Amino acid sequence: MTRIFEARDACRRFRDVCALDRATLAVPRGAFVAITGPSGCGKTTLLALLGALDRPTSGTVLFDGHDLGGASEPYRSRVRRRLGIVFQSSPMIEGLPLWENVTYPLVPRGVATRERRRIAAALLERVGIRGRDGARPEELSGGERQRVGVARALAADPEAILADEPTSDLDRETAAAVVKLLREFHAAGRTVVAATHDPAIEALATETFRLG
Amino acid sequence: MRRFAAIARTGLVAVLLHPLRSGATVLCLVAVLVPYVAATGVASGLADEARASIRSGADLYVSGSRFGRPAPLPLTAIEAVRSVPGVRDVFPRIVGEIGIGSGRWPAVVVGIARDRVPASTPCVEGRLFEGEGELVMGAELARKLEVRVGSRLPPFYRNRSGERVSTVVGIFRSDLPMWEANLLFCSLETASTIFDQEGLATSLLVTCEPGYTQAVETALRRLKPFDDGGPHGPVAPAVTSREDVQALLPRSLGHLEGIFQLHFVLAFAVGIPLLMGTAGLGLSGRRREAALLKATGWMTDEVLLQGMVESLVLAVLGAGTSVLLAYGWLDLLDAKGVAGIFLPGADPAPAFRVPFRLAPVPALLGFAVSLAIVSVGTLYSTWRAATAAPALALR
Numbered sequence: 001m002t003r004i005f006e007a008r009d010a011c012r013r014f015r016d017v018c019a020l021d022r023a024t025l026a027v028p029r030g031a032f033v034a035i036t037g038p039s040g041c042g043k044t045t046l047l048a049l050l051g052a053l054d055r056p057t058s059g060t061v062l063f064d065g066h067d068l069g070g071a072s073e074p075y076r077s078r079v080r081r082r083l084g085i086v087f088q089s090s091p092m093i094e095g096l097p098l099w100e101n102v103t104y105p106l107v108p109r110g111v112a113t114r115e116r117r118r119i120a121a122a123l124l125e126r127v128g129i130r131g132r133d134g135a136r137p138e139e140l141s142g143g144e145r146q147r148v149g150v151a152r153a154l155a156a157d158p159e160a161i162l163a164d165e166p167t168s169d170l171d172r173e174t175a176a177a178v179v180k181l182l183r184e185f186h187a188a189g190r191t192v193v194a195a196t197h198d199p200a201i202e203a204l205a206t207e208t209f210r211l212g
Numbered sequence: 213m214r215r216f217a218a219i220a221r222t223g224l225v226a227v228l229l230h231p232l233r234s235g236a237t238v239l240c241l242v243a244v245l246v247p248y249v250a251a252t253g254v255a256s257g258l259a260d261e262a263r264a265s266i267r268s269g270a271d272l273y274v275s276g277s278r279f280g281r282p283a284p285l286p287l288t289a290i291e292a293v294r295s296v297p298g299v300r301d302v303f304p305r306i307v308g309e310i311g312i313g314s315g316r317w318p319a320v321v322v323g324i325a326r327d328r329v330p331a332s333t334p335c336v337e338g339r340l341f342e343g344e345g346e347l348v349m350g351a352e353l354a355r356k357l358e359v360r361v362g363s364r365l366p367p368f369y370r371n372r373s374g375e376r377v378s379t380v381v382g383i384f385r386s387d388l389p390m391w392e393a394n395l396l397f398c399s400l401e402t403a404s405t406i407f408d409q410e411g412l413a414t415s416l417l418v419t420c421e422p423g424y425t426q427a428v429e430t431a432l433r434r435l436k437p438f439d440d441g442g443p444h445g446p447v448a449p450a451v452t453s454r455e456d457v458q459a460l461l462p463r464s465l466g467h468l469e470g471i472f473q474l475h476f477v478l479a480f481a482v483g484i485p486l487l488m489g490t491a492g493l494g495l496s497g498r499r500r501e502a503a504l505l506k507a508t509g510w511m512t513d514e515v516l517l518q519g520m521v522e523s524l525v526l527a528v529l530g531a532g533t534s535v536l537l538a539y540g541w542l543d544l545l546d547a548k549g550v551a552g553i554f555l556p557g558a559d560p561a562p563a564f565r566v567p568f569r570l571a572p573v574p575a576l577l578g579f580a581v582s583l584a585i586v587s588v589g590t591l592y593s594t595w596r597a598a599t600a601a602p603a604l605a606l607r
Binding site: 048074093156 | 216222229509603
């Protein structure tokens with residue numbers, strides 16, 4: 001099976017702080033990988049390196065066999081376009097309606113506004129936020145924001161999802177809904193890499209990678 | 213194309229999404245551009261009026277020259293000029309400056325025959341001058357001096373044979389509104405008395421038969437110096453054609469405009485960092501948004517394109533608002549404040565209609581400058597945000 005993500009001795013330092021120390025990991029295409037470990041061990045940093053959101057200080061990070069660390073910015077952007085990323089903090093463009101936030105990844109693909117609204121409505125319904133397409137992020141609770149983040153990650157029909165603590169701070173019901181979405185995504189033959197403390201996600205994983 | 217339109221739309225949305233940032237940028241642009249557009253509008257309007265004035269004037273102007281400097285002409289020169297073939301009409305004029313009223317307001321006295329007063333200056337009150345000591349004043353000057361028809365002015369000049377009380381017999385408005393600010397008409401004799409220069413004129417206005425202007429000009433230049441037997445000897449003729457006057461116009465107006473532009477450039481130099489600051493207002497928010505876009509697959513150039521559209525919209529808003537406000541300032545507020553720069557002697561709030569013309573070039577220049585400044589401010593901060601690692605900006 002081909003490897004979609006691979007890290008070899010990947011390190012990331014921020015001045016004197018070592019955020020990730022020599023992580024080595026291989027993620028086969030179609031796998032569900034849970035990255036676990038104590039807080040501060042570098043789970044978020046490893047996901048950022050795998051998602052081409054950051055470059056390793058040393059070591060190698062590969063996507064589809066291509067080195068991301070030395071890749072040009074346009075190439076890295078093209079890689080990100082093939083991925084869906086769920087952030088722990090659920091960042092959104094404040095003031096912008098949910099349907100716009102969810103479908104912003106589709107804008108550079110030239111998807112028409114009407115089509116974007118349709119896709120957003122369907123995705124928001126899938127994550128259990130029905131009929132609130134026009135709401136602003138600031139009107140949402142933490143759990144709702146997390147679900148909108150998942151909807152945004154799914155919007156561009158990605159090859160893989162990188163999820164950073166996707167169920168943290170969620171109530172049991174909402175967490176179950178998010179886990180269900182990830183399971184459905186994986187069941188469709190796609191790759192999921194999730195940094196998590198959640199046993200429910202660990203139980204779904206085909207492989208678990210422990211950091212720290 | 214669809215991709216471009218979709219990204220452009222998000223640029224427009226960004227303007228609306230950040231009303232404080234957009235509003236502050238547009239306000240700064242307006243503060244810098246409105247005086248510029250208004251002042252260039254007044255300069256254009258004045259130039260138009262001056263050209264119109266020159267067109268309706270004489271074909272040739274003959275004045276005197278001593279030591280290569282302007283000197284008054286003896287009235288006996290009229291006959292010598294009239295005898296030149298091709299000359300249809302000659303009449304003398306005295307134009308001089310004098311301080312008038314308690315504030316010694318600068319006024320331009322035009323001594324001229326009654327039937328030669330330009331038709332573009334009709335009396336709105338009273339009548340034209342007839343006898344000596346009678347004055348017809350521009351409406352704005354009359355307002356400044358607080359005089360009306362029938363008012364008597366105490367002597368405001370020194371004359372060897374004694375000064376006299378003058379009477380305002382008429383107040384005029386003009387098609388050339390700036391004349392209202394400082395002009396007063398009187399007879400040639402009255403003007404001679406005011407300046408204590410009997411038998412002299414400052415210039416002769418010559419009208420030529422059609423097609424003879426060039427020949428008359430050449431002949432006038434060849435005339436012998438005019439000699440009326442006065443103590444200072446003869447005065448050489450100096451001839452100025454309409455074209456010469458037209459050529460002088462851009463120089464004089466350009467000088468005033470140049471002074472203004474210099475001030476404007478200085479103001480602009482101060483304004484640019486301010487504008488860049490406001491354009492980059494909310495830099496942390498901008499960085500975060502750019503990082504989020506990059507994280508969801510946007511390319512750097514797509515983020516920059518969004519910023520460019522945002523800049524374009526802000527520049528159009530800034531320039532458009534500036535032109536509208538400048539128009540309002542010039543039309544509804546009669547160029548209060550800016551008129552004094554171009555009309556020496558005019559009040560900061562003149563009562564007459566200040567001429568103006570909003571030419572497309574300054575407006576377009578204003579737009580280009582707006583775009584350049586906002587683009588620099590917006591794109592620089594966007595570029596910095598877009599080239600940073602998204603993970604760092606989203607931490």
